[in-house]
Each structure stands twice: as C-alpha cells, then as structure tokens.
Amino acid sequence: MTEEEWDAVVVGAGPAGSAAAIMLARAGQRVLLLDRHSFPRDKPCGDLIGVRALIAARRLGVDEEILAGYPRLAGAYLTATAGALDLTPSTRAGRALLARSDARVIPRVMFDAAMVRAAQRAGAKLRRLTVREVGTWDGMGRMVSGTRSDGDIRLRAQGVVLAGGYGCRVAADVAPLERHNRDQIAMPTRVPEPSRGIAMRGYFRNVAAPNGRISFCLDDWVLPGYGWVFPLPGGGANVGVGTLTRGGASEGEHLRSLYSRFTENSASPAAPWLSEAQAEGPARSWPLDLGPRRRRLTADGLLVAGEAAALVGPLTGAGIAFALETGAAAGTTLAAALAAGDPRAGALASYARTTRRRALPWLRAEHLAQRWLSDPSHLGALVSTIRPLPPTGVLGARLLLHLG
C-alpha cells in the first residue's frame, strides 16, 4: 500500500473542492485534490452559473476564455397556471440595470473542468481516487484512505476538506448530523421539511425558447418544484424538472413522469419551444441535499464545504455559488490554521461562523419562499401583482439571475 504525506487533502473536485484547493495552493500549502472521476466529468445540473457564482469563479481565477463562449443572460421568463411573466427589461434603463448582472448557462462538464484547471494552475495536484475513509484526528493530522485501479492508497494530511457533494458518505461518517452543536448549520423549523430534492435534466438542440432568457415553469402540476429551459449557444438548451421528495420507492417514477410531461406533453408550457427539438443523449437525474441542515462544518483538522454540508437553496436547488464560496472560505481558513501550526477545531471555528452568517439568511429566505409559493393561489397573486409593473420585473430578473 502506498503512503504519502500532504499539508492538505481535498476530497471531491466539484466547485467546492476546486475552490478550497485553489485557496490552499495560493497560500503555499502542498495540496492534493481527489476525485473518484477523471475530468472532464459530467454532473447533472441546470448549469445556471448565477451572478454570485460567477463573481466567486472569477476571484478564483477561472479562465475567461471558457466564460466567453457562453453569452450573458438577458432576463427571465416565468410561466404559472395563472399566466406568464416576461422578466426581460424592455426599456433602456431596465436593460442597463440588468446588464450588471452577469449570469450564464455553462455546461458543468466545461465549468467544473475549468475550475479544476484553475486549481492546477494555482499549484494543487489532482488525482483520481475514490476515498473510502477519513480517519480520526490523531494529534498531528488524519489518514485518508482510498482505492484506485492499481491498489489502495493511504495519505496523511494535516488538514482535510470534505467536498464530495450530495450523499458524501465520508462526510456523513466524520461530520454527522447532530442536533445541538455550535459548529453546524441548523435550520430550525416548526414544520418537518422534505429532506431531499430530486431533479432530471436533458440537453436538447433546435430549441425555440425565448432568446437569452432562463425560463421557469411553475404550473400547478409541477408544484412543489419547477421545470426549466436554460438556453445554450447555437439553439441548444438544458431542460429539466426538479421536485421535493420525502423518499419512497416511486419517487424515481414520479420524477420521470414530470420530466416527460414537461418535455413531451403538448399542453406543457415548454411544448412550443421543444416542438422541433431533438434530445442530445439520455436525460440524467440526481438528488439534492435540501436539509435538515445540521451537518457539522468543522472538527479537528477537518472542514466540510458545498453540498456535502447540505448548502443548497431549498426553493431553487441552486448550490454552485454556495459551493464556490464555502470551498474558498474553507481553504482560506485551513491554510491560515496550517501556517499557524494548529489546525484543530478551535482554529477552524471562524469558518463555521462565517458560513452560518452568510448562508443561513439566504437559505431561510428560500425556505420561506418555497413554502409560500407551493400554494398555487399565492403564485397566482404574485404573477398578477408583478405583471403590470416593469420595475418589479427587472428586480425579479435580477433576483433569478443571482441564483446558482
């Protein structure tokens, strides 16, 4: 069995893991970024890289040439049983206001590979490895064990960032869900929440969707959840449906039936856009960790970032901005603790505090909005209130483009 020593090991090379590796490498730490897949790898997603996510990606040094291939979004379009809303500014002032909101639809296969390259440019080493276990703190660091095609490997690291995304088993093992812990994200609610979302997306070409706009469908039959059509260059689109679930054997079947109703049924709001469209490859589904948010964020020599810490908006299912922001914060905090020679939990507590302060208000707002919008009559009232008021349309579009 091979044994190696690193200052820091990052488990998972999605947006959260790449961001953590970039900050660690920039601080001069010897960092190894691990993923069970080789890159580029696909990740089922709506591919909406919102305003916050793009700001974070640029700070982390993502290659501008990649971004340039995907145009800035010009607005949003929303359909509900009560009517449709075009949240695309028609006035020059509205367009100027929205022009500052730089959001794009970039396939994750491209975006995540670009982030991994940014990590490598910063000095992180990337390796394909399926991590099986992260050991307990032994006073000096933690052992990370994994499997690859040529045998098992054990790595000793003074600090570990867990960024394995949804269902990250190693995060569940070493940073379990707990009821009362100061280093956790906790979302107190009086009503039990659905703990998971599930979503399915496919790529289509020859799509006639509104140009440059992200479209959301909130018709009664898809609630609690939504369908989306997000435009890609050359008349392509990422088309999908997401819904909340409490588990159960039929949830996959339910999701598939929502997806085919959205993409194939002639009564679907997407039907006019997809009538000439062809699917490119099979649709893929993936779950989302929507809480309850009681994952520990830090322990001795360990931080949890991104969706491994259940940081995904409960209304929108958007998690890329959270992943980039918390990954970068985890990397920065760990690098400072390593430089000071003490990566135990006390030195990492500022990461949990900052994450709670920044993420919780947004998660709570989305949680409340999700509950409120699940009632079709509320949605109808919202649509008819916003429709006659162009300024609220611009604000609505800005808000939607901030997702992701």
Ligand SMILES: Cc1cc2nc3c(=O)[nH]c(=O)nc-3n(C[C@H](O)[C@H](O)[C@H](O)COP(=O)(O)OP(=O)(O)OC[C@H]3O[C@@H](n4cnc5c(N)ncnc54)[C@H](O)[C@@H]3O)c2cc1C
């Ligand atoms: C269908 C769908 C649509 C979505 N649409 C959007 C959207 O449009 N905009 C948005 O902002 N968010 C969206 N999300 C959420 C978003 O995809 C996630 O929040 C985001 O990917 C989280 O990033 P992450 O880095 O934490 O995890 P991930 O992107 O999941 O990356 C985790 C990485 O860890 C690796 N890994 C896991 N376990 C191990 C292990 N044991 N050993 C080694 N490697 C491991 C995985 O291979 C993976 O590469 C969507 C989610 C779904 C399911």
